[in-house]
Amino acid sequence: xxxxxxxxxxxxxxxxxxxxxxxMLGRSQPAVTRTVQDLEAELGFELLHRAGRRVQLSxxxxxxxxxxxxxxxxxxxxxxxxxxxxxxxxxxLQIATTAAIGNGLLPAAMAELKDAELPHETHIGHFLxxxxxxxxxxGRAEIGxxxxxxxxxxxxxxxxxxxxxxxxLNEGDxxxxxxxxxxxxxxxxxxxTILNPLRFQSHITRTxxxxxxxxxxxxxxxxxxxxxxxANKTGAAAIIDPVTAYGLNLPGVVIRPIExxxxxxxxxxxxxxxxxxxxxxxxxxxxxxxxxxxxxxFNKLDPSTADQLVTGPGxxxxxxxxx
Numbered sequence: 626x627x628x629x630x631x632x633x634x635x636x637x638x639x640x641x642x643x644x645x646x647x648x649m650l651g652r653s654q655p656a657v658t659r660t661v662q663d664l665e666a667e668l669g670f671e672l673l674h675r676a677g678r679r680v681q682l683s684x685x686x687x688x689x690x691x692x693x694x695x696x697x698x699x700x701x702x703x704x705x706x707x708x709x710x711x712x713x714x715x716x717x718l719q720i721a722t723t724a725a726i727g728n729g730l731l732p733a734a735m736a737e738l739k740d741a742e743l744p745h746e747t748h749i750g751h752f753l754x755x756x757x758x759x760x761x762x763x764g765r766a767e768i769g770x771x772x773x774x775x776x777x778x779x780x781x782x783x784x785x786x787x788x789x790x791x792x793x794l795n796e797g798d799x800x801x802x803x804x805x806x807x808x809x810x811x812x813x814x815x816x817x818t819i820l821n822p823l824r825f826q827s828h829i830t831r832t833x834x835x836x837x838x839x840x841x842x843x844x845x846x847x848x849x850x851x852x853x854x855x856a857n858k859t860g861a862a863a864i865i866d867p868v869t870a871y872g873l874n875l876p877g878v879v880i881r882p883i884e885x886x887x888x889x890x891x892x893x894x895x896x897x898x899x900x901x902x903x904x905x906x907x908x909x910x911x912x913x914x915x916x917x918x919x920x921x922x923f924n925k926l927d928p929s930t931a932d933q934l935v936t937g938p939g940x941x942x943x944x945x946x947x948x
Contacts, residue, residue, distance in 0.1 A: 626667055628700055631693045633660045634672060638690050641679045699765070702748075718747040718904055721757045721766035724848050726891060726912075729872020731770070733919070734911035744904050761894050768905040769894035770912065772866070775931040777894070783901075784893040784909060785926040786916060789886045790829075791870045793856045793863040796879050800862060807884045808833060813841050817855040817863040820845040829864060832885055853878055871920045882921065890926075890934055 636646035637657065647654045665672050672686035682690060702717070722731060727749060735743070752760060758777040761769040775782050794801050800810050811833065833840065844861055846852050849869035856863035857877050866889045870880045893909055895901055917923050 626664065628697060630660055630664050631697050633657055634664055635690065635693055635697070637661060637673065637680060638682055638686070641681070643680060644678075716744065716902075718744045718768075718908075719760075719766045720747065720749045720768055720770070720905075720908075721752055721760035722749060722770040723754055723757060723772050723891075724751045724850065725772065725866050725868045725872075726770040727751045728850055729868040729870075730912050730915050733872065733915045734908060737911045737915065738907055758894060761896055764896065767895070767902070768908070770891070771894055772889070772891045773934055775890075775892050775894060775934070779897055780894045781897045782892050782928040782931040783895055784913065785890065785928040785931050786892060786913075787888040787890045787924045787926055788867040788916075788920045789882055789922045790864060790889050791867050791880050791921075792883050793853050793865055793870050793875075793878050793880055795857055795860050796877050798860060798862070798879075801879045801881065803881060805884055806862075806881045808836060808838055811840050811862065812838050815841040815844070815859070815861040817844045817846065817852040817859070817861040819849065819852065819865065820847045828887055829883075829885060867920050867922065868916070872915075880921075886922075888924075892928065892931060 633646065633650060633652075636649050637643060640646050640649060643657050643661075644654055647657045650657065661672060668685075668689065670685040671683045672689060673680040674683055675681075702719075720731070728751075731749060735747075750760065750766065754771045754773060757766075757769040757771040758774070758780060760766040762777065762779045769780075775785070792800070792806050800806050800814075803810065808829075844852075844855055844859075846855065849863075849865040850873065852863040852865050853869065853873060853875050855861050857875060864883070867880075868889070868891060893912075895905075913925070917925075
């Protein structure tokens with residue numbers, strides 16, 4: 626299997642057509658067809674199904690497409706790194722992060738670093754928390770910023786933080802008058818929150834139910850940034866993580882603590898026994914400084930306690946979002 630095989634398959638997957646893929650690649654249609662057939666023979670499963678003049682990915686093809694993209698990206702990055710090393714520009718800084726930290730803290734932290742502290746090139750990838758751990762463990766990322774889970778085999782938790790979950794409101798909302806929004810204020814109110822019900826939202830939902838408080842319609846999304854926009858445009862009360870809420874500082878939105886103090890946990894991951902360079906170390910310090918300055922209720926915790934933060938539906942501990 627060669628990179629050209631993967632490029633051919635991805636061109637077919639993207640275009641949905643052998644003919645269009647051939648045009649994109651500057652190859653003949655029979656050559657593209659033969660490459661895909663040879664790849665299928667080598668893999669031992671079908672990648673494509675024909676649907677008239679178009680082709681569709683098989684179930685196995687969908688799964689393989691993701692791996693093929695990842696593999697090609699690795700080859701591309703390897704070539705880029707080699708050129709930079711040859712030019713005396715050093716290593717690329719590879720960062721894996723959840724969207725909350727990537728949007729809420731990293732841009733401000735990088736702005737604080739001096740030009741001398743920044744590498745010639747930095748790559749920032751936004752992933753689910755579980756994928757952040759995989760990226761760091763595999764070596765594709767030198768450092769990871771993630772919400773729970775953090776206690777992953779082969780990784781070390783360098784820093785651990787918490788801050789209370791908050792509610793984001795349109796600036797004209799009557800609830801913005803509260804210094805701390807009581808749970809009773811959510812009765813019959815439209816809410817916006819994170820899609821995954823097994824995380825901090827489940828604790829708030831259970832508490833509302835135990836007090837006999839029924840909310841209005843609920844809008845769930847998979848990113849806290851989307852929940853912020855929904856709060857701004859629709860007037861829904863968005864219950865989200867404090868990193869996104871305070872870090873983005875979206876115009877027209879105010880942030881308030883809620884009566885129920887539910888901690889949101891996040892931290893910094895690196896591979897065990899892999900020395901940390903000065904560049905990512907400086908970035909960690911900058912991220913922590915920005916968080917301490919901007920997030921209400923920010924706490925620095927003992928990183929060795931990360932494995933004690935249980936992330937199950939019945940746990941009394943609370944959870945990070947995938948946002």
